[in-house]
Amino acid sequence: MTLRLAVVGTHWITDSFVSAALESGLYTLSAVYSRTPEQGAAFAARYGSPAVFTDLQTMAESDLAEVVYIASPNSLHCEQSCLFMRHGKHVICEKPLASDDVQAAKMIACAKQHRVVLFEAFKTATLPNFRVIRDTLPALGKLRKALLQYCQYSSRYQPYLAGENPNTFNPQFSNGSVMDIGFYPLASAVALWGAPRGVKAQASLLESGVDAHGTVILDYGDFDVTILHSKVSDSVLSSEIQGEEGSLVISKLSTCEGITLHPRQGAVQSPGVAQYDNAMRSEAELFARLVAEQQIDHPALEVSLITARLLTDIRRQTGVRFPSDDAMP
Template structure:
């Protein structure tokens, strides 16, 4: 049983803990928050994990083996580096770092310490996404693809009211491409590898954060169009077109449905059942890497390539974070 700790006390942390416990591979033994009272209130719903409000004390604690990091994006790198240096395995929420340099430094630290660093990009581990990857040869020659993730943010009205929620604050390394746009870029790279070239455009707030945009991933034989937005909703699926037909993917990040449409127009529903808690698959994969004592190098490559593309996207659109100056 892997002893698990968490940084972060929000809904996503609760969901991951639920998934980790469902996997039967983890036991929650520690909780960190900047405020001890917050950590204690969060921990009260579980089986008496230790509580911490001092990060150095937390990292040095012998009470856990692995940590789930769900702090703000800008803190992913410093939190993860401190934990890796202390010999802890880390599963860190996507995006792993604020930019490519941070991500490369994080993986280098994991290698130096002989521990596992796992980016919590759940889509790649979902049954329907894995099936899609297996079925890609049915396309024949890939021709075009369109990945879309546009979702009206619950924080947007707060921004319009004059507040500055973390979602639209560059100090937290946030914005549309770093949030929901990430799923589209990482999914593309998981399926087709790194593109040969990237072209990006987007709309910025006065804060310098992007709220929506379009990304073209240029591959040698085809192009992928990515649409992402945090200020509008979209109800269209994602699609991959080929010489022999097309795949239609419902709700790409969750991959809730997968359909093949042949050139004759005949539809074949391929959808597999998935757990209601879609994080269980990444939790299981993380546990497997810890047990094996090594990282999945294909996942590491995907993570680094995704960071490289998103860094390029931000540079082209003009999104700059304080972390970029470090």
């Protein structure tokens, strides 16, 4: 039996997730939410015209769907996820899970209270090649340093410079570089090594108040991780994990497109495996399995909460503030 899926949002990332979910054979698309009926209908028409909603409360109360994929602006994740979870819906919410760690903790508590699965749509940690990275780490010997990076010139940067106010660079939507693409290397580090002993961060801020780019250093004792992130410059560099017995080079960390092991002694190896063309299919399959097995308190929640705490701390250090911060204790 397939899961009846509803989606909140109709832009490209929603389209990618729906395609991945349907390809898995584990879902049917049963409902679409959009603020405008025309946009919702146009999206639904590509997938057999499921029901279209323009009111979230009505959608939450409907029995058309049992799981919901949320791809709204970051600032709406907490409110919308909790609405659906209170109505017994399982939720896969786009990363970052919430605007701050207080909201993330609230969402996790809501999921446990209502006995539903909450899952952050962080695709990287669900990929087969990410498991290869984890399994290959012992071959590096004692870990010493890692450079994890994601720097990509945003398609919305020129409109921002032209005086527009795109969501990408708007603190009202809890956005910015580290909350967007910087999330990938940060959450990857947490998924591999857990919570660091400490974090240091610096960033260059735009006039809008969000970070354009920045650097984060995670302290794991005698092993440290440097994270580079930017939405105003491109990079052709790979990421690298260094140990006393060799290094592991990762092409395009967010999708783990290639992995190369460079032993200090011996031949270079390529331990990577085949992955789905649509990188979101792995997370869709994992979410379906968690729902089927009713794994409410699954391990990925701890990764999400640690990452949310780090993001909140990083913003405190770099001076990036969101409206939600005013409500924090």
